[in-house]
Amino acid sequence: MNKILLTTILYLVINQISVNAQLLYSPKREFRGVWIATVVNIDWPSKSTLTSTQQKEELIHILNKHQEQGLNAVFFQVRPAADAFYAKGTEPWSMWLTGTQGKAPEPFYDPLEFAIQECHKRGMELHAWFNPYRATFDSQFSKLHKNHITNLKPEWFITYAGKKMFNPGLPDVREYITQVIMNVVKNYDVDGIHFDDYFYPYAIKGQTIDDTDAYIAYHHGIKNIADWRRDNVDQLIKMVSDSIKHHKKYVKFGISPFGIWKNKKQDPEGSETNGGDSYYGLFADSRKWVKEGWVDYINPQIYWAFSTMAAPYNKLVDWWSNNAYGRHLYIGQGAYRLSDNKDIGWRNPTQMPSQIVYNRLNNRVQGSVYFSSKSLNTNLKGISDTLKSNYYQYQALPPPMLWLDSVSPSRPENLLAVQTNKSVLLSWKLPAKAKDGEGAYGFVVYRFEDNEPLDIDKAAAIKKVFYGAITSWEDQQVMKGKKYTYVVTALDRLKNESEHAIPVTVSIK
Structure with a gap:
């Protein structure tokens, strides 16, 4: 066990967190x-002046x-402000892609289509990230x-803190946002649809949300405007969830509150x-979305350290794990906080590794999502090296979602292995369709050495x-x-895995 792992264990022990070393x-x-x-x-593109080729590279x-x-x-992120990537x-088209809103990339390419293809080559899912209300x-x-x-529908918007946001209380707004999202679901091979934490705006002193007229017109008997606002958000989330599952039941829907x-x-x-909250502060009843089964995963942004008095990391992970209602729980990890040397918790390079271990100690936590790409790739406090x-x-492999699909695909057939000069070339045939009529969507290749047990x-x-x-x-x-x-297994869209193919063995000469 190396120095980083030992230091992490020590950190957890000091914080009175029991450790099963296997989970490291x-x-x-x-x-x-x-x-x-x-x-x-x-994160990307680093500049809107990059050429299409430079953006792809x-x-x-x-x-x-x-x-x-x-x-x-x-x-x-495909829709940061009622625009498009x-x-x-x-x-x-987004101004952050080409420098001018409405201007297509030249030479033309479709960034989302390109990103999907490149992710799938690498065995990575792509979830299209939408900001539903920011305009x-x-x-x-x-x-x-x-x-x-x-400009087309000025009556749909509220101006708050000098920015325009959709008015969530208008039925036409909810319908419009749902259709925007469904354009992506129908036309792209995305694995998921994702919302972040922006619903009603974060409060700014002296600012008010000008939605009284909408409340009067559409209150539907809800007597409290705060409850009405929460209901508006709930309606959108249920509408989006139902629409996604109607068209493509395998597309995951999740939110990062x-x-x-x-x-x-x-x-x-x-x-x-003892911190800010989503329920009262953003009119977002995030627990309800999981409880009602409207989302497939919840991904709370727990961007605090173990030592943060107002919001201790471990307390929040424990709370969410007790309120996930059988849906997947991925923890939003504040990788950007690793640059914060003012906070004693984040000055410690074992803070993030310890959070990963803490997640693994809880069998109701299925993983992590890091904000953001640049923080990992600039290797803040060695985080990239530590992960690798x-x-x-x-x-x-991503954990399966058995409430969406519990049928495993059929196994690949006719696995063959041929030794070339400096490599082994494997080939196999696509499996037959599974009991639910689905074919294979991907594959996993396993390799075992000498007398190593064949354990996938x-x-x-x-x-x-x-x-x-x-x-x-x-x-x-x-x-x-x-x-x-070698053995090969098949995966379906929701990452259920088949039995493995008949093994093949090669002795390298």
Whole structure:
């Protein structure tokens, strides 16, 4: 066990957290995601003046880094402000893509389509990340395209703190946002749809939400405007959820709310915290969405340290794990906080590793999502090295969602292995359709050495994961004198795994 792992164990012990050392290592099933933010060019593209080729090269570099870090999912921001990083929709191209809202990339390409293809090659899911209510990021309304929805439907918007946001209380707004999202669901091979924490705006002193007229027109007997606002958000989330499942039942839907639902002092069922909250502060009843089964995963942003008095990391992880209602729980990890040397908790380089271990000690936590891509790829406090060398040293598959699909695919057939000059070339045939009529969506290649037991639950044996109808793979990491046994399994859209193919063994000469 190396120095980083030992230091992490010591840190957890000091904080009176019992440790099962086995959980420090990579499990086979774990969600490992990262947010790639496009708003104001946070993560990608680094500049809106990059050419199409430069943008593609930069995104490939980013994805390669995340693949090396052991990640298996990307939350790709496709609609930061009622605009688009994709072609098959009705909203104008984003200014953060080309410098001018409404201007298409030249030469033309579709960033979302490109990102999906590149993620799937690397065995990574792509979740299209939408900001449902944000319409502008600043007050420079004159720079908006003539066909931006704020110009076409000005009556749909509220101005708050100099920015425009959709009025969630208007039925036409909810219908419009749902249709925008469904354009992506219908036209792109996305694995999921993702919302972040922006619902009603974070409160700013002296500002008011001007939605009284909408409340009078559409209150439907709800006597409290705060309850009405929460109901407006609930209606959108249920509408989006129902629409997604109607068209593509395998597309996951998840939300990343503010980390605190309610504090215990506000509600006995709240968490042992004393911070801002989503329920009263943002009119977002985040626990209800899980309880009602409207989302497939909840991904609370717990961007605090163990030592944060108002919002201790461990207290919030424990609370959410007790309120996940059988849905997946992924913890939003504040990787950007690793640059914060003012906070004593984040000055400690073991803070993030300790959080990963703490998550693994709780069997109701299925993984992590990091904000954001740049924080990982600039290796703040060595986090990228730590993930690659320790916690994510082996690949992992996303955990299945059995409420959506519990039928495993059929196994691949006719697995063959041929030794070439410096490699082993594997090939197989696509499996027959499963009992539910679904074919294979991806494959996992396992390799075992000499007399090693053939155990596909062992993450270290995974050599390649990819999505698509690819039926061959070349193992270029072989050594003379070794004997390798290979098996291949099939995955369906929701990452249920088949039995393995009949093994093949090769002795390297």
